[in-house]
Amino acid sequence: MKPQRIVVVGAGHVGLYAALRLSKKLSARRAEVVVIDPQPHMTYQPFLPEAAAGNISPRHSVVPLRRALKRCRIISGEVTRIEHARKTVTIAPIEGPTTELSYDHIIVAPGSVSRTLPVPGLREHGIGFKTIGEAIFLRNHILDQLDVAAVTPDPEVRRAALTFVFVGGGYAGIEALAEMEDVVRDALKVYPELRQDEVRFVLVEATNRILPEVGPDMGAYAARQLAGRGIDLRLDTRLESCVGGVVRLSDGDEFRTETLVWTAGVKPSPMLDRTDLPRGPRGHVTCKPTLQVVDGDKVLDGAWSAGDCAQVPDLANPGAFCSPSAQHAVRQAKVLADNIRQVVLGGAPKDYKHKYAGSVASLGLHKGVAKVYGIKLKGYPAWIMHRTYHMSRIPSLNRKTRVVADWTLALIFKREVVSLGQLHKPREEFTDVTPPLAGDRASSPVGAGAR
Known part of the structure; x- marks a missing residue:
């Protein structure tokens, strides 16, 4: 009997966990599991703020697909089309021509x-x-701005370099903001040229609350904690423009910044188009x-989906759909x-039903908020719960x-506050010192286009 082919599009929370379980529950005689993703790893996104802060190594916040999915076939490439009417996917590999692959079942994730x-200027x-690339870039960029501020004689440049704006008051925005504020606070200990009162962190949120996932009480507590650290919270406020690095807000305020972090929600992958x-x-x-x-x-035979890109009825909350959270995706x-x-x-499939257990959020080192099964925690206990939960979830x-x-x-050593900004343009210095030969195409360096 020919094994059925199960194609998994995407190796995020849903793709990796589903492929791993299928490879264990079905023998090679029964099924072939094929995982397609442009990246050779799964990123555990809840650890991005800690990776950006330097609390954990960036490599430890990702899971190598070939190591984790030893019984699966891994294809490094991008799915450019899904034709379920023919049960085929079109794949653009990282190198070579596009190919088609047929399937019996497909997991669209x-x-x-x-x-x-x-928003004018947002793209630029x-x-x-x-x-993980954006997390590393943000860390290096913020530390670079401290170097700029420490040496510039121009007060306007110094002020813009020390102004950090985060847009979005959900998990990603609050945790990234809180961790990076901790990083800057620690870094200033080795910058005698800079003062803490010169640093300005601004949170811009279009609604009147932050962290809605942990409830209004814990969200208000988180807001008070952040405000107590000197963070400027702009609720009921929208970013209207950032052309030329000049931030214009809906409340009429206007100022320059060199750092604008956008975390205002997510939408399904455009691949679904x-x-x-x-x-x-x-x-x-x-x-x-x-x-x-x-x-x-x-019901479309052989087509399955889950996670951020899927609209799944929430049986524990009739009339609603499951939220795009890691908690739902893993289950x-x-x-x-x-x-x-x-x-x-x-056999016959069963319904997915999971009562939302609650939420945990970090507010930086040793600080957090949590609401789990109706129990509210804050400060150090919530931070411990946040770390314990996510450590248990990473594969x-x-x-x-x-x-x-x-x-x-x-816990033993002080935080590293060094920027590795050269990572983003590693060939620049070598190119500058290597003269082009007459007739050579200097604009086409060796390795251009390679991964």
Whole structure:
């Protein structure tokens, strides 16, 4: 009997966990699991703020696919089209021509991208916070700005360099803001030229609250804690423009900054625009509680989805859909894998139902808020719960051990506050000292276009 081919599009929380479980629950005789992703790793996004702060090594916040999914076939490339009517995907590999791959089952889990708005200047000056590359860049950029401020004789340049603006008051924005404020506060100890009262962190949030996931009481506590650290909270305020690095807010304020971090929500991956799968009003793939893709009342045979890109009914909260959180994604991946296994073996799929346990959020080193099963925690206990939960969620004993080792070393030694900005343009210095030969195409360096 020919094994059924299960194609997994995307290796995020859903893709990696589902592929890992399928590879363990189905033998090679029954199924071949193929995972397609442009990146050779899964990024554990809840650890991005800690990676940016230097609390853990960036490499320890990602999971190598080939090491974690030894029983799966890994294809490094981008899915450019899904034609479920023919049960084929079109793949653009990192090198070579596009190819088509047929399947029996497909898990559509490309995740999400930053939800940006048509704000003038945002494309040129904004920094995202969705990938490990963006987290590393943000850390290096902020530390570079301290160097700029320490040496410039121009007070306007100094003021702009020491002004850090974060847009978005959800998990990503608050945790990134709080961690980076800690980094700057620690770094100033080795910058005698700079004073703490010169540093300005600004949070811009369009609604009247932050961290809605932890409830109004804990959100208000988090706001008081951040304000007590001197962070300027602009609630009910929108970013209207940042042309030329000049921030203009809806409350009428205007100032210059060299750092603008955009964390104002996510939207489904634009890859879904190149599929024939049914989608909801906000672009999500429409699903049943069984995580099967549906078109109205019709179940599409062999099509499955979950996570950020899927619209899954929340059976624990009738009339609502599951939130785009890691908590739901990890649990959906387990049910999805079990359901595919049941179908492959001739059984029937089961509904996904999970009562939201609560939320935990870090407010920097030794600080946090949490609301778990109705119990509210704040300060150090919430921070411990935040770390414990996410350490338990990151896949593989290898990664758990490395993360705990990083945290242990951070307790013993002082935080590293050195910028490695050359990482972003590693060939620049070599190119400057290497003269082009007559007739050579200096604009085409060796390795251009390679990964």
